[in-house]
Amino acid sequence: MNPNSILEVKDLHAWFGSIEVVKGISMVALEHTVTAMIGPSGCGKSTFIRCLNRLHEESPGARATGQVLLENRDIYEKKVDPVSIRRRVGMVFQKPNPFPSMSIFDNVVAGLRLAGVRRSSTLKEIVEHSLQAAALWDEVKDKLHALGTSLSGGQQQRLCIARALAVEPKVLLMDEPTSALDPISTGKIEELLTELRKKVTVIIVTHNMQQAARISDQTAFFLSGELIEFGETSQVFTAPKKEQTERYITGRFG
Amino acid sequence: MFSFSPRPKSRKETHLGDFIFASLLRLISLGLALMLVVIAFFLLRGAFASVSRFEWSFITDSTWDPVQEVFGSAPVLFGTLVSSSIAVLIAAPLSIGIAVFLNELAPPKIGKAIGFLIEMLAAIPSVVYGLWGIFVLAPWLRTTVEPFLSKNLGWIPLFTGPYYGVGMLAAGLILSIMIIPTIFTISREIFKTIPTTQREAALALGATRWEMIKISVLKSSKSGIGGAVILGLGRALGETMAVTMVIGNRSEINLSLLAPAQTMASVIANEYAEATSDIHLSALIEIGFLLFIVTFLINAFARIFILRESRR
Numbered sequence: 259m260n261p262n263s264i265l266e267v268k269d270l271h272a273w274f275g276s277i278e279v280v281k282g283i284s285m286v287a288l289e290h291t292v293t294a295m296i297g298p299s300g301c302g303k304s305t306f307i308r309c310l311n312r313l314h315e316e317s318p319g320a321r322a323t324g325q326v327l328l329e330n331r332d333i334y335e336k337k338v339d340p341v342s343i344r345r346r347v348g349m350v351f352q353k354p355n356p357f358p359s360m361s362i363f364d365n366v367v368a369g370l371r372l373a374g375v376r377r378s379s380t381l382k383e384i385v386e387h388s389l390q391a392a393a394l395w396d397e398v399k400d401k402l403h404a405l406g407t408s409l410s411g412g413q414q415q416r417l418c419i420a421r422a423l424a425v426e427p428k429v430l431l432m433d434e435p436t437s438a439l440d441p442i443s444t445g446k447i448e449e450l451l452t453e454l455r456k457k458v459t460v461i462i463v464t465h466n467m468q469q470a471a472r473i474s475d476q477t478a479f480f481l482s483g484e485l486i487e488f489g490e491t492s493q494v495f496t497a498p499k500k501e502q503t504e505r506y507i508t509g510r511f512g
Numbered sequence: 513m514f515s516f517s518p519r520p521k522s523r524k525e526t527h528l529g530d531f532i533f534a535s536l537l538r539l540i541s542l543g544l545a546l547m548l549v550v551i552a553f554f555l556l557r558g559a560f561a562s563v564s565r566f567e568w569s570f571i572t573d574s575t576w577d578p579v580q581e582v583f584g585s586a587p588v589l590f591g592t593l594v595s596s597s598i599a600v601l602i603a604a605p606l607s608i609g610i611a612v613f614l615n616e617l618a619p620p621k622i623g624k625a626i627g628f629l630i631e632m633l634a635a636i637p638s639v640v641y642g643l644w645g646i647f648v649l650a651p652w653l654r655t656t657v658e659p660f661l662s663k664n665l666g667w668i669p670l671f672t673g674p675y676y677g678v679g680m681l682a683a684g685l686i687l688s689i690m691i692i693p694t695i696f697t698i699s700r701e702i703f704k705t706i707p708t709t710q711r712e713a714a715l716a717l718g719a720t721r722w723e724m725i726k727i728s729v730l731k732s733s734k735s736g737i738g739g740a741v742i743l744g745l746g747r748a749l750g751e752t753m754a755v756t757m758v759i760g761n762r763s764e765i766n767l768s769l770l771a772p773a774q775t776m777a778s779v780i781a782n783e784y785a786e787a788t789s790d791i792h793l794s795a796l797i798e799i800g801f802l803l804f805i806v807t808f809l810i811n812a813f814a815r816i817f818i819l820r821e822s823r824r
């Protein structure tokens with residue numbers, strides 16, 4: 259086992275009802291790396307990463323089996339409380355989803371408050387820190403008490419990133435975080451990712467292959483719930499080992 | 513290849529149809545709005561004799577005595593206010609709790625089934641509630657609940673005095689059952705408009721189910737829930753038949769919930785048929801007018817609240 263491995267997935271299966279959509283995935287993510295998940299839509303990328311913070315099981319009829327070792331402990335062990343996992347594995351969704359009734363400030367500290375942090379000096383400090391980490395501080399520092407939903411789409415997504423970072427997760431899952439955004443906002447978030455990897459390990463789903471190539475260290479290619487190829491990003495894009503991967507990245511798929 | 517498309521209608525033709533249709537709708541909605549004004553006008557005209565004779569004392573005076581032709585509506589205003597408040601205090605937490613449970617926690621199938629049953633409560637005719645009140649609820653109150661209240665809590669003014677089964681408490685309870693479907697249905701509709709991504713946002717931050725419900729569901733439905741409760745209140749204020757059957761019909765202000773009482777709606781239902789003097793009739797119509805205004809305002813208010821929320 260690699261000493262730097264922070265997340266190790268072993269034979270993960272996931273179902274919706276009786277339909278298996280993730281069919282036995284194994285892979286490893288090292289500390290401070292960015293792993294990109296690519297593949298045609300409907301191939302199970304979202305379902306897969308939602309298994310990594312045990313969010314998948316919250317959908318009606320959904321279940322998962324297998325092992326996901328977070329810092330060498332299986333998060334699917336019986337005794338483990340999914341709530342505690344979600345504090346260590348943050349998530350950013352496809353559509354920005356700040357809490358509509360909360361201010362920018364309250365959005366950022368929502369996770370901390372859930373964890374019982376109350377001291378206002380601590381909260382203030384973490385708000386500034388997290389918003390800076392999400393490259394949003396300069397744009398919102400004068401209106402922290404405005405509603406989170408009053409921001410633009412791109413800003414809202416960075417707010418969601420700040421909200422996820424505020425609880426200092428070990429791993430950050432991102433499910434197509436830029437697919438609802440304009441190119442400039444997308445650029446900002448991609449830029450941000452190169453900084454973020456110093457703090458967290460990122461697993462990002464994207465259907466944009468240029469994006470995967472630009473920002474990730476490893477790339478995983480999914481097809482129909484199976485992991486077809488997993489390796490160094492440069493290798494996957496320049497010298498794919500599998501024919502299906504090559505067909506997909508050259509756009510000759512289907 | 514040919515592609516056959518239906519012959520496009522001439523622009524003018526569709527325009528004319530649209531125009532006629534739109535005008536018709538506008539006319540109908542105008543007519544409905546006018547109807548409200550007309551009803552208010554006729555009520556006010558009928559109430560004129562009473563308004564000019566009693567003036568403000570009609571509202572402040574607590575004597576309602578058709579024999580002496582003294583009409584003060586304070587007792588029925590009081591009865592309406594108290595019975596509706598009891599109903600809301602019981603029904604609101606219950607309905608909202610059930611809506612949260614069925615929408616957020618119960619398996620979808622069970623949620624649908626129970627939700628359907630609760631909505632069916634709204635379809636039961638008021639008079640049937642009244643019968644149930646007389647033959648089941650009131651006897652149960654008289655033999656079980658009220659002796660207990662009287663014995664243990666009799667020192668509180670709310671539970672002093674003799675008890676009969678029928679009375680303010682019975683009316684409040686039956687009203688609470690009748691307004692549960694209103695509050696429940698609207699609350700659940702509002703919860704349904706909350707996108708799943710909102711719930712997942714909370715869960716992904718490490719919220720427990722209950723914390724998620726607080727943050728993502730209740731917090732962002734506050735004004736809609738407020739509207740639902742006010743709408744329930746509006747329904748309770750105007751409810752007539754069932755209340756008339758179980759409230760005991762005595763036009764007196766009595767702080768005890770065990771005592772018989774009277775509401776605005778029940779006094780009209782009770783006395784309208786036997787009102788022999790013109791002034792008695794006019795007084796009843798004035799109560800009708802007040803009830804009309806209050807329920808109209810309350811409903812308008814509630815709908816504004818609910819509308820604000822459903823525009824998410």
Ligand SMILES: Nc1ncnc2c1ncn2[C@@H]1O[C@H](COP(=O)(O)OP(=O)(O)O)[C@@H](O)[C@H]1O
Nearest residue numbers: 274279297298299300301302303304305306317
């Ligand atoms: N809530 C759900 N219930 C049932 N099936 C679902 C649900 N969500 C996704 N699926 C199905 O699971 C498969 C994988 O979906 P998903 O993980 O969202 O794919 P991707 O993110 O790669 O587009 C798809 O076939 C999809 O139709």
Ligand SMILES: [Mg+2]
Nearest residue numbers: 303304305433
């Ligand atoms: Mg997806």
